[in-house]
Amino acid sequence: MDSETATVSARPAHSHASLRLNFCAGTTGCAVACAKCQVRALGICGALDTSELDEIEALLEHVDVDARASLFMQGDGADYVYTLTAGCVRLSKDLTDGRRQVVGFALPGDFLGLAMGASYGFTADALDHVGLCRFRARDFAAFLDRKPHVMRRMHELAAHELTIAQDQMVLLGRRRADERVAAFLLDWRERLHHITGADHTLHLPMTRQDIADYLGLTIETVSRTVSNFVRQKLLLIVPDGVRILDAGGLRGMVG
C-alpha cells in the first residue's frame, strides 16, 4: 500500500464484499495535485480558492479503479463520497428479479454522493479505468459546514442533477425508442464536448445493455435502432463508439 498506481484488477462487478478499490495514498504517487487538476473547474472544486484547495487536498485520497470493478453497491453504508477525475462510471439500480435501471453515467468532474443518506441509493461500477478523489463522508460534510459557498455549489450541482433527472423522466415516460436513442447520443456528445472538446466521433464506454438499461429498452431494440440510424446515414459505427454524420437529423427526431 505504498504510493504506486497499482490498480485493482477486481473482475466480477457484482461480487459484494470483495476488495474493490485501490489506494494511491495522499498527494504522492499516481494522481494529479488539485492545483493541476484538469477537471477542477467542472465539479465542486471549481468553487474553491487556493487555500481551500490545500484544505480539501488534505481530506482526499486518490483512488484508482479498474474497468468492471464496483466503487460501491446499492445498500452499502455510504461512508465515502467521490469526485471523478478520469473515466466513466455507471450508476444503476436493481430490482429483485434482475431488471435493472441505469440512472446515469458519471464522467470526469461529476460528484458521486450528492444524495447521500445512510446508504448508497445505487450501485456504481467503473466502465473504464477510473480515477477518483475519495473523501470520508463525515469529513466532507464537516468541510461543507465550514464552507457555505461550497455547500451552495453542492446544491447547484444537486439542482442540476435534479433537472437532468426530470428530463430523463420525460424520455422514459413519453418518448419512443428512436427518440430515446437519438437523445442519448446527442446528450452524450454534448457531455464529452464539454469535457474534452470532442468532435463528432463519440467514444461509448458502455455496452448496448447499459444503454438499453439507461433508456428503458432492451438490448435488441437499441441495436436495431442504431442499425436504422446507420441505414439512414445519421451514424457510422466505429470501434468502441459511433461517429455522428447528421446531428441535425438526430435533433429532428428528438424535437
Add this chain to the structure above:
Amino acid sequence: MDSETATVSARPAHSHASLRLNFCAGTTGCAVACAKCQVRALGICGALDTSELDEIEALLEHVDVDARASLFMQGDGADYVYTLTAGCVRLSKDLTDGRRQVVGFALPGDFLGLAMGASYGFTADALDHVGLCRFRARDFAAFLDRKPHVMRRMHELAAHELTIAQDQMVLLGRRRADERVAAFLLDWRERLHHITGADHTLHLPMTRQDIADYLGLTIETVSRTVSNFVRQKLLLIVPDGVRILDAGGLRGMVG
C-alpha cells in the same frame, strides 16, 4: 389588492400570460402566521429558529390559488420560489407535440423551486385550492447565503428529491403498468399519511390523465389497471379517491 382572501378564479390552466395569482398581503388576512404553521416541520422552515422565522416571514407573501390555475409555466422567468402550505400542485413538462410527463405532485410542506435556474423547468398547476408562501427568488437566495444551515436544509431536500426522481426512473424504465399503478397508490398513501396521518382511504386530487402522465401510461391503461385491482379486491373506488383494501397485495406487486 387589500388583505383579503380573494382567490383568483383563473379558469384556463394553459393561458400563458393571464393573471394567475392572488395576494394575501404580508402577515395580515387569510393565511396562518409561520409560528402557527401546520406544515412548518415538513419543509424548509423546519430548519428555522424563532428569530429566523420572523425574518423569513418578512420576506414572504401568502398566496392563494384556485383549482385549475397555474402557478407558473415551463419557460417562465423563475422570479419566485414557493413553499406549499395547503392543497396539491401538479408539476409537468410538455413536449411540442402534446405529449406530457408529470414529474411530480407537490403536497403541503413541499418546496417549489429547488432546481431553479433562470426559468422554470416545468409547469406548476393547482389541482386543489392551494395555499402557498411566495418568495422573490433573489430575496430567498440572499437569505440562504446568510443562513448556511438553511442552505444545508435546502440541499437535503434537493438530495431527497433526486433520490425520488431516480426511483421514478426505475418505475418508468423497468416496471409494468400494474406495478406502476400499485407503486403510485402506495407512495401516495405514504405521503398523505406523513402529512395528515390519513388511513386507508386516499383522496386523489388528480385526474386519471394526470396519473397516466405521471406513470408514463395512457388514461385507458390506468383505468383498466385500477378496475383490475378492484376486481381483485385490492381497492375500492370512492368519490374523489380510492380505499385500499389490501395494502399487502399491492406491495406484493411492486416487489
Add this chain to the structure above:
DNA sequence: CGAGAGGTTGAGGATCCTCAACAGCCGTGG
C-alpha cells in the same frame, strides 16, 4: 482452437396504445 462476451438480425408474441362507444356527473340554459 474453443469458450465466452458483446453485438446484430429475424420471427413471433405480449403489453400497452389507439380508436371508439358509452355511462355518470355537473353546470348551463331553454
Add this chain to the structure above:
DNA sequence: CCACGGCTGTTGAGGATCCTCAACCTCTCG
C-alpha cells in the same frame, strides 16, 4: 324542470411498438 353539452372515466376491439426467444457473427482471450 329537464334537455343538452362538456368533462371525466370505463370498457371493448384492433393494432403498433417493443419485448422475447433464438440463431448467428465478430472479437478477444486463455
